[in-house]
Amino acid sequence: MHEKRQNFLLxxxxxxxxxxxxxxxxxxxxxxxxxxxxxxxxGLLVGVWVARYLGPSKxxxxxxxxxxxxxxxxxxxxxxxxxxxxxxxxxxxxxxNILLGTAFFLKIIxxxxxxxxxxxxxxxxxxxxxxxILVFIIASSTIFQSFNVIDFYFQAKVKSKFVVYTNFIVLGxxxxxxxxxxxxxxxxxxxxxxxxxxxxxxxxGLFLFYKLQKNNIKNWKFRKLIAKKLLRDSWPLIxxxxxxxxxxxxxxxxxxxxxxxxxxxxxxxxxxxxxxxxFIPVLIVQSVFPKIVGMNFNSDRKxxxxxxxxxxxxxxxxxxxxxxxxxxxxxxxxGPNYYxxxxxxxxxxxxxxxxxxxxxxIAILQTKxxxxxxxxxxxxxAGLNILVxxxxxxxxxxxxxxxxxxxxxxxxxxxxxLIPKERWVFGVRAQALLFxxxxxxxxxxxI
Numbered sequence: 001m002h003e004k005r006q007n008f009l010l011x012x013x014x015x016x017x018x019x020x021x022x023x024x025x026x027x028x029x030x031x032x033x034x035x036x037x038x039x040x041x042x043g044l045l046v047g048v049w050v051a052r053y054l055g056p057s058k059x060x061x062x063x064x065x066x067x068x069x070x071x072x073x074x075x076x077x078x079x080x081x082x083x084x085x086x087x088x089x090x091x092x093x094x095x096x097n098i099l100l101g102t103a104f105f106l107k108i109i110x111x112x113x114x115x116x117x118x119x120x121x122x123x124x125x126x127x128x129x130x131x132x133i134l135v136f137i138i139a140s141s142t143i144f145q146s147f148n149v150i151d152f153y154f155q156a157k158v159k160s161k162f163v164v165y166t167n168f169i170v171l172g173x174x175x176x177x178x179x180x181x182x183x184x185x186x187x188x189x190x191x192x193x194x195x196x197x198x199x200x201x202x203x204x205g206l207f208l209f210y211k212l213q214k215n216n217i218k219n220w221k222f223r224k225l226i227a228k229k230l231l232r233d234s235w236p237l238i239x240x241x242x243x244x245x246x247x248x249x250x251x252x253x254x255x256x257x258x259x260x261x262x263x264x265x266x267x268x269x270x271x272x273x274x275x276x277x278x279f280i281p282v283l284i285v286q287s288v289f290p291k292i293v294g295m296n297f298n299s300d301r302k303x304x305x306x307x308x309x310x311x312x313x314x315x316x317x318x319x320x321x322x323x324x325x326x327x328x329x330x331x332x333x334x335g336p337n338y339y340x341x342x343x344x345x346x347x348x349x350x351x352x353x354x355x356x357x358x359x360x361x362i363a364i365l366q367t368k369x370x371x372x373x374x375x376x377x378x379x380x381x382a383g384l385n386i387l388v389x390x391x392x393x394x395x396x397x398x399x400x401x402x403x404x405x406x407x408x409x410x411x412x413x414x415x416x417x418l419i420p421k422e423r424w425v426f427g428v429r430a431q432a433l434l435f436x437x438x439x440x441x442x443x444x445x446x447i
Contacts, residue, residue: 003392035164036279039171045275046175048333050191051269053182056337060265062191064256065134067249067264068125069142072118074245076111076142080238081152082366083230085289088156100149101220107146115139130188137192141199150206154217155286162213166205174198174446236371243378247385247408251393251401254386258393267398270344277318277349281356284311284361301428308360308432315353322349340398347402354409361416361425373421378414384408 051059084103088096118139123134154163177194180186207217252271255263284307322329323346330342358377365373385408392400416426430436 022265035167036283039167040276040279042171042175044272044333046178047272049182050178051265051334051338054188054191056265057260057262058265060261060263060268061131062134062188062270063132063252064261064264065138065192067252068122068135069118069138070249071245071253072114072121072242073139073142074237074241075117075347076107076114076145077233077238077241078106078110079234079239079241079367079371080106080149080230081237082289082363083234083237084149084152084364085156086367087230088153096100096153097219098221098223098226099230100153100217101222102230103152104146104217104220105150105222106227106230107149108143111146113144114142118252133189137189138195141196141348144196144199144203147206153210155289159213160287161205162209162380164203166209167446169205170201173201194421233369233371236272236375237366240371240375240378242384243375247378247405250382250386251389251405254389256391263398266338266340267344267401269330269341270337270348270398270402272327273333273341273345274352275346277322277442278352280318281315281352281359285356285359289363298436304360304364304428305432307364308357308429311356312353312433315356317354319349322346327377344398344402345408347399351406351409354406354413356411357429361422361429364425365422370421373419373436376419377415377422381408381412384411 053060080103084099087099091099103188115136118135151163154160161360174194174197177197178191181190210217252264252267255267317377326342326345327339330338330345334341358381362374362377365371385404388404388407389401392404394400396403413429416429417421
């Protein structure tokens, strides 16, 4: 019996390895994975040097500016990412240019609105001249990020290697510029300028690779009806993206407001180290999203269960390892000036397993166009984060902000049981994590 089962598994693995679709997605994933690994290593090393050069206070102010732009930056994306990718996957080739042209125009409008809102906000919230300059420089990058619609095209066509090539160029130029700024002892605002330069180079790179594939942006067309359809599908995702941005950035903005920029510096280091590992769930979900679009969730339930189970428990093991080494990691990379950041890392590393569960859930809901459910989840996450931050930051400072983030991510997972349209996904997660046999879910309503 054992031998038969072993042969069955071997045959399954062999069949999968011969499947062209599987090869295509595996190849695409390998490109994304290699890019993220190199970006992680280079970005971490250069980022450490920048943090050491600027010190906790200036580094905190720079990250405060990034966070403030991030709060409103979601408006520039208009929640179009997954909607456009989904429609490109399902559309005929002749309709792709209309989708890309319409999405590009909408993102330009969104970027302009974002810059205006940020300019008014910074005048009202923080009248400091240096902060205003930093925010305006970083916010200007949203205009060039409109070219990311080409990234959507390559994702939909499972040709992420071209995006990876571009990102390698951007990473190399940005890293070199940061090193030059450190060596020449440049002022803080020049580091914000690097962010703008990155966006410009990324836009140029995507444009060139798109053209090399015998495509031409001159063929892009704007269609009012398509714009209405995209906005109708994405409006919950616009609000959801804003909610996500609030959930990700509000803690750093609140730390600056309730304590000081130095606390933001300590907290930002903990966040950046946690994000080094956070690329794993993001990469997996991003790579399999086109596959999820074509899934039959009723017959492919076992695939989802295994995907959730193996990755989740691997991330739990990762959390335990990081907890053991956090003080050593922070001291080695950032030095004793950033010692408080190790405690932040100890807590934030536990958001990663929950982030993975939430990303998988959102991907499934989006393929079924349950975008309102995505909005409810993300709005709840943002709301919980703000409320718990208001209570914990004045009492526990940076540790309170970290605890609030973990609490919010975990709470949203439990929310799935209360939402009828998400209950099927909640059941899949329960089956995966609690090792419950599938027979107990046979009466569960299908998605």
